Amino acid sequence: MNVDLFDFDLPAERIALRPVRPRDAARLLVATGDGAPFGDRHVRDLPQLLRRGDVLVFNDTRVIPAQLEGHRGEARVGATLHKRIDLRRWQAFIRNGKRLREGDCIAFPSEVQAVAEQRHEDGSWTLAFSGEEPVEVLLERAGQMPLPPYIAGKRPTDAADREDYQTMFARQDGAVAAPTASLHFTPDLVAALDAAGVARETLTLHVGAGTFLPVKAQDTAEHRMHAEWGRIDAETADRLNAARGAGGRLIAVGTTSLRLLESAAGEDGVIRAFEGDTSIFITPGYRFRAVDGLMTNFHLPRSTLFMLVSALMGLERMKAVYAYAVGNDYRFYSYGDSSLLLP
Template identity: 45%
Template sequence: MKTSDFYYDLPQELIAQTPIPQRDASRLMTLDRFSGAVGHHHFHDLPEFLRPGDCLILNDSRVLPARLLGHRLPGGGACEVLLLIDKGEGTWECLVRPGRKMKPGTRLSFGDGELMAEVTEELPGGNRLVHFEYEGIFLEVLERLGKMPLPPYIREELQDRERYQTVYSRVLGSAAAPTAGLHFTPELLEKIQAMGVGVGYVTLHVGLGTFRPVKEEEITDHEMHSEYCVISQETADLINRTKAAGGRCICVGTTSCRTLESWAAEDGTMTASAGWTDIYIYPGYRFKVMDGLITNFHLPESTLIMLVSAFAGREHVLAAYEEAVRERYRFFSFGDAMFIS
């Protein structure tokens, strides 16, 4: 199967640059994965498509303000560092700019010297190991100095950084938001639980590899990035109870899907698990546990549209995307949502 099989034409003006004022006022397209039938709704209508006895699984990872702007020492040339993976003892794997001037041994300063750093190693692929020096607690320093690492297709400054967090985010560690969850409000979650739908949480720390384009012609030649994820015993038990009673397991976002499918047994049962996953889901994959998916509209030729196509069928998905373009839906991180069942 070719990467080009997952291309669709998207007008630039449909890429959402800012979140809408009310989270659950975004539009919601429903897609029947068996028939391909679509419907047009709003996200606050979601309870109409859920049933008592279902469970929703959400990713509670919280985005780090991981983008640091500073300068190189000596000389003062500007630099940008994006934190990716905490390697421990003050060292992070990072993306850096300008790469050609960030050789091992380069000293960096952020916030008038409140945070100092040194590039210690260049990794295969171009990322750097950077060691940070600071007073106090690193995450508190980061809250003061860091900016939200918005995707490259968003060019507007974010006025309220909490709008790039889900209302239930609690475990710091992501380099990008699990965006399907951005549509939920506390009130909507309460309404869903009150109707007898179970709500459970997993943690998957989203890496920037989620935005990495698939450059290979054959999709099977693409190398998937790794991300750290956790499933608690409480969530595993909720899923097992739901499935045993005939309810549906509905994932909020491709990150929740990838977490469950990484650790589910062949019969769909779950146990508490934690570790790195590089699961790559594309058409032909047999889903073990997920029965429904709430997700945003994804980039053409991305691994995410491949995952959605594996669940709902490539033809159905591309037809739904063409309909979304015609109907002027908003696309990508701050855009509208789909419920596929």
């Protein structure tokens, strides 16, 4: 499909630079696939919007401070780690790296150093970190939270982002971008969902910086997604299948949860244990196997994530959703409001 089909106008003032407080006070636009009028609600209303037996599926990845600023000689170099290769090597996107050569050493703050080992076809590099400390320890010392470029370009990262850009479910280190739909949840909201009989499950997908890369191809068939590592254990898969078999709906909280669920599901709709990389790219025409709905924030024009929600709800329906959101002052992107999409 032509990428231009997924374009829309978004005023700059609709981009949220800070989250609302409390988190579950964010607005929630409810859209169904039957053409019914949109609902203007709040995230804290979820217990009234879901049914007993439904399951919310969260991503428990934890964002690491994967943004590094350093020097190669006299030249400043920025690195955003986006995928672990092994204990000491990460794949990274490099800013101002045109003159970087294999074997060059990059010096980061707090005596953290890395060697540029290999340049990849997409322009990213393999960085090998020096020393014996785990790379995560080095990042805590030298790194910053990797805010999305549409926020970082408008204000500096600060101490508040260490908490704001982390979900309450974060357990597994490895993401360089937050599963932002889960940012809206609070202990009080989770307790209310428990009381309403709405179950929850977790999986892990380490979100990479590739999620922010623009689609440069003119046709979706020519775009290649960056691989991200994920895992669903057998016990979780069994519980999800049982819930669905009993009539409950599986509602993915965030596109990351949705993409991993769909990667783990077979043609028969059965979710199986999964561990490894996925580069699934969901566009209109895709037949969903595992999910019955999606809670997600509002995404960029021409992005793979807007393509995904258009596949779930239909392109014209999603264009109407986004036009309504813009016209009614919904806040967009990672720190913005949310939507509940029920096809």
